[in-house]
Amino acid sequence: MDSVTLAWHLQSLDWEQYIISFDYGQRHAKELEFAAECAYDLGADHDVIDLRELSQFLNSSSLTDPNIDVPDGHYAEETMKITVVPNRNMIMLSIAVGIAVAGQYQRVFVGVHAGDHFIYPDCREAFYNALNEAVQLGTDGFSAWDDDVFAVATPFVGITKADIVMKGAALGVPYEATWSCYKGKEIHCGRCGTCVERKEAFRLAEVADPTVYEDEDFEVAAYRG
Numbered sequence: 001m002d003s004v005t006l007a008w009h010l011q012s013l014d015w016e017q018y019i020i021s022f023d024y025g026q027r028h029a030k031e032l033e034f035a036a037e038c039a040y041d042l043g044a045d046h047d048v049i050d051l052r053e054l055s056q057f058l059n060s061s062s063l064t065d066p067n068i069d070v071p072d073g074h075y076a077e078e079t080m081k082i083t084v085v086p087n088r089n090m091i092m093l094s095i096a097v098g099i100a101v102a103g104q105y106q107r108v109f110v111g112v113h114a115g116d117h118f119i120y121p122d123c124r125e126a127f128y129n130a131l132n133e134a135v136q137l138g139t140d141g142f143s144a145w146d147d148d149v150f151a152v153a154t155p156f157v158g159i160t161k162a163d164i165v166m167k168g169a170a171l172g173v174p175y176e177a178t179w180s181c182y183k184g185k186e187i188h189c190g191r192c193g194t195c196v197e198r199k200e201a202f203r204l205a206e207v208a209d210p211t212v213y214e215d216e217d218f219e220v221a222a223y224r225g
Ligand SMILES: [Zn+2]
Pocket: 180, 181, 182, 183, 188, 189, 190, 191, 192, 193, 194, 195, 196
């Protein structure tokens, strides 16, 4: 949802895009097909970077280890830590930055957003500020970027997933052609952290949710305490 909305948002701002996805052995690798469909709809080039070899070394997460179940519930719960893939965004963004420098692209965009993601430290603004400093130091003189410009841009970092849905609805994003569920089965499970968040975002945004869930009614209440 976030990445597809970002792609539509950038399209509306006339950015010419090259979309990359990562196959890191995630059990919901079907999200890659939806990414390809999005790129096709927008007339953008799309490639999948194959990091499956790496997943065996990152096997403490339920997203990459078939022996660990994906928990049901809300992201904000302690149990969700098992879905964290260690340093995932840093790994992917390092690669994306290398590709961007090599191809003389002007920016790397990533669809991270604000919310209850304190279990995912690499979704926070402070991380991106530090990352950009490192990128600037590591690519100085090699990139097509202006010195005063953030190479890795996070236009959604200050807004919530519900805000993203509102923005996407206004842009006409086909949310039925997006994938969230970490379990990666035939249809969205409706119970895992990302399904719960997806439902919540549509509800808060007051936008009709076109997603078909295995468990439509599952909701997690009162987690904020
Ligand atoms: Zn799910």
